[in-house]
Amino acid sequence: MSRRNYIIGAVAALVVILALIYFYGGSQTPTTQPQLVRLTPENVAQVEAEFNAAREDVRLLVMLSPT
Amino acid sequence: MICLQGASATQQVLQAFIGRPVRVLIVWEPVLPTDWGAPSTTTLKRITDTRAAQFWDGGRLISHQLGEHDRRGIVWDYVAVYPVGASWNQQPPNPLYEGRPVIQVIEPLRNAITRALEGQMGVAEFAQDKYFEGKTNCQGRIPNDAGQKSASGKFEWLPAQPFWATRPKSSGFRQGGSGSVRNF
Numbered sequence: 258m259s260r261r262n263y264i265i266g267a268v269a270a271l272v273v274i275l276a277l278i279y280f281y282g283g284s285q286t287p288t289t290q291p292q293l294v295r296l297t298p299e300n301v302a303q304v305e306a307e308f309n310a311a312r313e314d315v316r317l318l319v320m321l322s323p324t
Numbered sequence: 325m326i327c328l329q330g331a332s333a334t335q336q337v338l339q340a341f342i343g344r345p346v347r348v349l350i351v352w353e354p355v356l357p358t359d360w361g362a363p364s365t366t367t368l369k370r371i372t373d374t375r376a377a378q379f380w381d382g383g384r385l386i387s388h389q390l391g392e393h394d395r396r397g398i399v400w401d402y403v404a405v406y407p408v409g410a411s412w413n414q415q416p417p418n419p420l421y422e423g424r425p426v427i428q429v430i431e432p433l434r435n436a437i438t439r440a441l442e443g444q445m446g447v448a449e450f451a452q453d454k455y456f457e458g459k460t461n462c463q464g465r466i467p468n469d470a471g472q473k474s475a476s477g478k479f480e481w482l483p484a485q486p487f488w489a490t491r492p493k494s495s496g497f498r499q500g501g502s503g504s505v506r507n508f
Binding site for chain 1: 328330331344345349351352353358362364366367368369371372374376379381382383386387390400401402404406407408409410412413414419426437440441
């Protein structure tokens with residue numbers, strides 16, 4: 258393998274590693290927020306509870322894809 | 325990535341309402357082929373507002389509660405505003421405002437929050453809302469007569485095709501923002 262190919266391969270690998278870290282490197286919410294809740298059929302009512310607990314507030318529901 | 329821009333844009337909108345009684349529920353869900361798992365720390369930090377709670381909905385349970393029946397009906401890149409006093413009983417209540425994709429409805433979203441905080445989402449404003457006319461909401465319902473009251477004095481909603489089902493395939497799922505405002 259030529260030196261040029263080696264450099265290209267190394268850069269590509271670095272980009273992939275950084276992308277993996279960026280998109281899949283742990284799931285820590287900001288320290289001022291509650292921990293990320295992983296919803297299951299058993300605990301999905303937690304969203305409803307959070308929503309209703311803030312009945313005195315205007316509430317936003319935002320649905321997003323993580324990538 | 326447009327979805328992530330929507331997250332950042334949501335954070336910017338929230339900064340305009342610091343100190344106001346606003347609560348935010350962020351639901352991350354797998355939609356794209358790259359959505360292998362829960363959002364990363366970097367992604368979660370796009371929403372730094374202390375009034376936010378974030379969820380990973382791997383089974384799209386909330387999307388189903390909002391009306392998802394098949395792949396085409398996934399509710400995502402979506403934002404809804406709910407008024408003070410509304411309750412979630414088994415399924416979410418009717419929102420005052422809803423729109424998507426998030427990045428393209430920032431201005432109407434900001435307006436809707438402002439009016440919700442001021443308690444001004446009355447019939448008169450509802451009738452004049454420029455974002456309302458000709459729009460459908462996420463559950464595929466449209467007003468029976470844009471800007472006009474029904475005989476009962478309230479706006480009624482009629483079944484219609486969801487807006488994502490009517491989009492041209494070539495235009496992609498993410499193009500063109502739309503939103504609607506409801507009388508509550």
